[in-house]
Amino acid sequence: MTTDLEAQDRSATDQRAEAGVRPGVPIQIRQLSKTYGGFRALDAVDLEVRSGEFLTLLGPSGSGKSTLLMALAGFSRPTSGSIAFDGADITRLPPHKRNIGVVFQNYALFPHMNVGANVGYPLRLRRVGKAETAERVRRALDLVQLGAMAERPIDSLSGGQRQRVALARAIVFEPKILLMDEPLSALDKKLREHMQIEIRHLHGKLGVTTIYVTHDQREALTMSDRIAVIHQGRIAQIDRPRELYEAPASRFVAEFIGEAVLLPVELRDGAAWWAGRKLLGAAIREPGQAQYLVLRPEKLDLVPAGDGGSWNRFPGRVREVVYQGDSVLVSVELEGGTMVNLRKSSDRSSLSQLPAHDDAVTLGIHAEDTLVVPEDRP
Known part of the structure; x- marks a missing residue:
């Protein structure tokens, strides 16, 4: 089967x-x-x-x-x-x-040639016969959904169409x-x-x-x-x-990929601590390097204050609430002055539970989402 x-x-x-x-x-x-x-x-x-x-x-x-x-x-x-x-x-x-086929940032199309001539140019350089060139150009344009535009001038195309022509030209010679x-x-x-x-x-x-x-x-x-x-x-x-x-490997990767705030942590007996609290679920890599806790807006949530459960908790105060269409960004100032963002869905239920400016809140990150990364190696 x-x-x-x-x-x-x-x-x-x-x-x-x-x-x-x-x-x-x-x-x-x-x-x-x-x-x-x-x-x-x-x-x-x-x-x-x-x-x-x-x-x-x-x-x-x-x-x-x-x-x-x-x-x-x-x-x-x-x-x-x-x-x-x-x-x-x-x-x-x-x-x-x-x-190799190459597609450049500016597409590098020839403005004096139509679409078909642009796509067929690499075959012309390779001295491919006219009949075979015509067939390969047809197949390449069909692949990028421009099959009916072979005779169109380049300056009549939209940005997206020009990008497709550049792609077709890059693949036409196999x-x-x-x-x-x-x-x-x-x-x-x-x-x-x-x-x-x-x-x-x-x-x-x-x-x-x-x-x-x-x-x-x-x-x-x-x-x-x-x-x-x-x-x-x-x-x-x-x-x-x-x-x-x-699972970013270092501070640079964690900061560059996605949105994140990194908090320096202390190492005690092989465990990570922040503001006097031991971090649940924090695996330490390269213990000889400085370590940072990675806080991403979509990994954080509003949780009850206190201890217990599988959450690492961070008390703070709301400084700004910004509606962004598909989501709402809540900016919270943690104890010590660090600003951290929390992102919530903009559905009706989530909007009804949002905190207001200057509210005291507790942010939480689940132990399974808790990530600590080492400093970059020199």
Whole structure:
């Protein structure tokens, strides 16, 4: 008997075969460094990307994520280290011999060419015949839902349509690897969120190894099989989205992924303490490092004062209540002056129980949600 999962796998395989795109290949990066004078943009990066994986490089501006992508594309030569595609060293190989598709932040479309000519340009460079080019362009445009727009001029397209054309051009020559450098940054919020799902679906059909660069953490969490967080030219952590969010490896990752306030804690006899209270459920990693309690707005709740149960409690006073449509943000000043946010649903029941400005409240975080992270290593 065929299971639903087996049917889905076979369907994805059929779609990939119909698209004419071969499955992706693994990427191996070893001790990759890039320096500009005395500045190390990449610092001995080691990274394994699995065949057909959607991996996102996530980090703040200047972290090194785009430098790493450009090294993979061949547009920036590393100072040291190596890059291999499917076991073959391509570190010194020029870009046009790497068989990779690239989607740039500004799309880099040719305004004097129509949609079909833009998509077919990589095939023209490879001297593919006219009949085969026409068929491949048709398939690529169908994949990005622009099948009827081959004759349209580029300047008549919306931002989202231009982004789809850039995607079609990047996949039309059947690349083994697809690199994407913040391709959604110019779109408005609603279209950006829609295109995140569209790109994810397209990746599922093609199975091409994809490396995607963004500084938007929600975008990375939405789209990725795994996320590599880049900080100061190094990989601070690489993990699946849920594990990265729920179990950050360090202070930097905890602060960068999601919204959080970090409170310094004391270590006594292998346990974490805050304001004279032992924290329930707080597992200590790297006990030689300073430790911080991670408080996220969606993990906190309003709880009765006192002890007992499985809650860690934090007395405070409400300083602000802000309605934000789908939720309400309650800002609370804890004893000692630290400001912490609590996020509540905006349904009728939750709204009726909200505290008011200057109310004394007790915030709680359940022992199972209590997370302590170590300071970043130098």
